[in-house]
Amino acid sequence: MxxxxxxxxxxxxxxxLIQERIDTGEFPVGSRLPSEPELCSEFEVNRLTIREAVAExxxxxxxxxxxxIGTFVRPPVARVSIAVDPRSQVVDIGSVHASLxxxxxxxNPDFGELITAVRHGxxxxxxxxxxxxxxxxxxxxxRVETVVSLGREPWGVSxxxxxxxxxxxxxxxPGRTDNVVRALAGSAGxxxxxxxxxxxxxxxxxxxxxxxxxxxxxxxxxxxxxxGTPAGEPVLYVRxxxxxxxxxxxxxxxxxxxxxxxxxxDAG
Amino acid sequence: MxxxxxxxxxxxxxxxLIQERIDTGEFPVGSRLPSEPELCSEFEVNRLTIREAVAExxxxxxxxxxxxIGTFVRPPVARVSIAVDPRSQVVDIGSVHASLxxxxxxxNPDFGELITAVRHGxxxxxxxxxxxxxxxxxxxxxRVETVVSLGREPWGVSxxxxxxxxxxxxxxxPGRTDNVVRALAGSAGxxxxxxxxxxxxxxxxxxxxxxxxxxxxxxxxxxxxxxGTPAGEPVLYVRxxxxxxxxxxxxxxxxxxxxxxxxxxDAG
DNA sequence: AAGTGGTCTAGACCACTAG
DNA sequence: TAGTGGTCTAGACCACTTT
Numbered sequence: 001m002x003x004x005x006x007x008x009x010x011x012x013x014x015x016x017l018i019q020e021r022i023d024t025g026e027f028p029v030g031s032r033l034p035s036e037p038e039l040c041s042e043f044e045v046n047r048l049t050i051r052e053a054v055a056e057x058x059x060x061x062x063x064x065x066x067x068x069i070g071t072f073v074r075p076p077v078a079r080v081s082i083a084v085d086p087r088s089q090v091v092d093i094g095s096v097h098a099s100l101x102x103x104x105x106x107x108n109p110d111f112g113e114l115i116t117a118v119r120h121g122x123x124x125x126x127x128x129x130x131x132x133x134x135x136x137x138x139x140x141x142x143r144v145e146t147v148v149s150l151g152r153e154p155w156g157v158s159x160x161x162x163x164x165x166x167x168x169x170x171x172x173x174p175g176r177t178d179n180v181v182r183a184l185a186g187s188a189g190x191x192x193x194x195x196x197x198x199x200x201x202x203x204x205x206x207x208x209x210x211x212x213x214x215x216x217x218x219x220x221x222x223x224x225x226x227x228g229t230p231a232g233e234p235v236l237y238v239r240x241x242x243x244x245x246x247x248x249x250x251x252x253x254x255x256x257x258x259x260x261x262x263x264x265x266d267a268g
Numbered sequence: 269m270x271x272x273x274x275x276x277x278x279x280x281x282x283x284x285l286i287q288e289r290i291d292t293g294e295f296p297v298g299s300r301l302p303s304e305p306e307l308c309s310e311f312e313v314n315r316l317t318i319r320e321a322v323a324e325x326x327x328x329x330x331x332x333x334x335x336x337i338g339t340f341v342r343p344p345v346a347r348v349s350i351a352v353d354p355r356s357q358v359v360d361i362g363s364v365h366a367s368l369x370x371x372x373x374x375x376n377p378d379f380g381e382l383i384t385a386v387r388h389g390x391x392x393x394x395x396x397x398x399x400x401x402x403x404x405x406x407x408x409x410x411r412v413e414t415v416v417s418l419g420r421e422p423w424g425v426s427x428x429x430x431x432x433x434x435x436x437x438x439x440x441x442p443g444r445t446d447n448v449v450r451a452l453a454g455s456a457g458x459x460x461x462x463x464x465x466x467x468x469x470x471x472x473x474x475x476x477x478x479x480x481x482x483x484x485x486x487x488x489x490x491x492x493x494x495x496g497t498p499a500g501e502p503v504l505y506v507r508x509x510x511x512x513x514x515x516x517x518x519x520x521x522x523x524x525x526x527x528x529x530x531x532x533x534d535a536g
Numbered sequence: 537a538a539g540t541g542g543t544c545t546a547g548a549c550c551a552c553t554a555g
Numbered sequence: 556t557a558g559t560g561g562t563c564t565a566g567a568c569c570a571c572t573t574t
Contacts (some may be wrong), residue, residue, distance in 0.1 A: 019474055046545045059485025060473045068552035068559050194521040201469035201489035201512030205328050206287055217327025219487035221469035244469030253462040277562060314564045336540050336571035
């Protein structure tokens, strides 16, 4: 009759115990945890068991492991807040550019987009999906892969699909570019507007994990969508995966001049 | 010198190797991978090394491990698409309710929101942030924690903060509720409108992982924001963490009647 | 009962970082 | 050089699922 005991693995118990110590401030933000051997002797378990507990906390982003140095309690993360104007058919000039305070036209030194691959009409499942979103066949599409950097670190990876006929020469080969969206719009001599955008979250697959320098399975924020001409012709499908803890997309529903409301959340 | 060092750990090499076999169809979607002992003897490594490789693929959501049965190649995931009307100050009736096809007023059988905890004016960092968003002090706030289910499975966890004075009796104690937002609005006799909403991605912390039945660090989509009265007074701050692979929020920027454009992406 | 994955131990060697 | 975390082996026992 007694609720039969669920055996909670030792490493999970230890993970929660350590998390508690972090929460109570026994291990303050920025402090170093006891080393693995120290934790082993304190809890009288094998090192591997401690390592599993610590790995759990690292996956939960509670701690940061620095090889050869130690394991530290992570501080709250700073995020790049990106505003999305939800009220109009926003001109698409690239979400990151749109939100950066610094110069956009001349190239913002913090921003970099590096073309890593250009492929024509391949036939993976994602290509099929892109073609479906654009209402075209995969044959006529070109896919451009980029790594987006903010500051020195990789911030996200993007895949763009566009009609091959519209591909600007600037985007035809790997290398640094200023802004894929602007290059496309400029070359085609058109204005791009948002058609739709969607947000979801996935774990990093092995390829994205490599490109972003994060472990496989790390949470990525996915922002995907279609942009098109003002006339409504879809031109670009983009799927960007962003280091989850470094980005936040904000939608403000109130008019700027409206009374009341709260300030848009900024970084933090 | 001959190539000396193996920089890439064996378990990562094995993970990529197995991923390749999945990609090439050697291990088709739905099929069972060889058991751990089988993989051990094929690659001539210890079982733990294989397990690390397999764990990597599981974190990357490429495979699903079923205890006592085997390890299987995962099919593409089905997602619940939730439409966000980006053009107006949308009446907040709860995002999930807004998007469900079935009845909303009478209670949708697929939908369930279970209040798991109610706390007054505690003082964690998240409570402070909530108070800041609402322009109030933590003392006057009540925090309601819920688990949201869609079908039989837990789909997300929500934290709501609201002025204690406005807390409906219906929400004062743990138990099943129909819809927190509606209960609040009904009790306060007001209409709630979106003030702002934001999207980001995080890994599940230990508490959320427990509630959702996922491993710590699993990618979660975070949707947070403030709702308020039409007059602009903020009333509710909500922070929902959703099983990342089960949700997608869609913003349509084009008017429904506009020519061209593409269909809003649906589940899948 | 047999086979699967889950946990844990004991010990070894390696790679990285700091002094 | 000393200390940290990273990888790997060999072996054991357990929990879960199917037959």
